[in-house]
């Protein structure tokens with residue numbers, strides 16, 4: 001598997017991910033997604049929407065605002081409580097997340113749910129050293145609120161203060177009533193949302209793993225109280241299957257169930273799916289059974305009735321909810337890490353190939369005229385035809401072998417070569433990325449041939 005350095009260099013040099021604000025010297029830990037990265041992100045989102053929304057009857061989409069009434073964050077507990085435990089080295093004054101330091105010291109210890117005093121004690125008794133200067137004295141832990149603040153309107157005063165959302169989930173809860181009323185969906189049903197979230201992280205890093213601006217894909221799946229643990233298991237499996245079906249090796253995944261004592265106060269079951277990133281296993285996806293905590297909190301603060309009338313039993317209750325939540329960028333890193341290989345061919349030549357699931361390939365097809373002067377027009381016609389259905393690229397520079405290698409390296413699933421026979425037999429040579437095998441296919445059959453082989 002590639003190192004983090006290899007991945008970063010690869011992503012920058014191919015056009016997946018660039019450093020943010022690069023021509024101005026950059027802005028720490030910000031990243032821009034280039035031509036290939038944008039396509040990859042879109043494909044990841046499409047696959048997620050397909051699995052979590054489209055294929056599940058009654059599941060629907062939502063696109064709520066990034067800016068919400070501040071009372072949303074009071075009700076959700078983010079204004080009072082959305083903070084990380086911040087500790088500071090007394091010598092070099094670098095700041096760290098105390099919970100991460102503890103977990104990195106002993107991966108069996110999970111300090112979620114500990115008090116600051118418990119964390120302070122642990123750091124002292126286990127003599128944890130500053131990751132920067134190795135000294136062992138830290139300031140007392142304090143809470144650091146991670147919400148980005150800004151102001152609405154022209155006057156920068158407290159009354160106008162608002163926040164960039166730190167998660168997409170609350171937009172779903174506050175629309176529960178709207179969605180239920182307008183769709184008339186019966187429980188259970190899920191609401192899926194993809195969108196930006198912002199957290200003023202203390203220690204961003206590891207390339208795009210932890211950033212202050214990122215995209216989440218979250219679903220709130222509303223269920224009848226008492227059935228939540230069955231659904232929790234169902235969605236936990238669906239999340240894992242999503243990764244396996246998109247080519248993640250099962251041995252690179254670990255499901256970590258939170259111990260009872262480590263559960264957030266509102267949750268009766270939580271599992272993290274960990275992936276083996278280049279620096280070790282780390283959280284990719286969180287799945288939580290959140291009871292009726294969120295809807296109740298919004299009901300209380302907004303004074304709106306957010307209960308549901310069960311048409312079968314005539315009971316009225318506040319639904320329970322299962323929440324699988326994953327970051328798009330962590331999936332980008334996962335799929336690149338999983339797919340980038342250097343292969344030694346029979347000729348002993350090394351071929352770099354991104355063996356990513358074709359549904360995620362930035363380009364499904366590259367159209368390559370064998371000789372630019374002779375085959376360009378026909379190649380372009382095929383480009384126009386296929387680009388109505390797929391992301392297609394076109395390349396007519398350098399020899400065909402070099403063009404194949406370039407496409408392999410960015411994960412393009414098929415290379416289509418237009419040659420002197422094409423005009424005669426109305427067919428092209430289709431080369432497969434992973435096997436490098438070639439076959440002759442009629443132009444009119446290309447679309448259905450490709451569709452079948454890239455399906456997710």
Ligand code: ATP
Pocket residue numbers: 199201208209210211212213214216283284285286325326327328329330
């Ligand atoms: P962590 O412990 O890694 O900070 P978290 O437990 O705070 O993550 P959640 O609040 O459960 O994360 O968010 C759900 C998902 O959103 C995470 O599993 C992750 O995939 C993604 N995510 C959260 N924070 C970030 C971030 N700063 N950068 C990129 N992705 C993130």
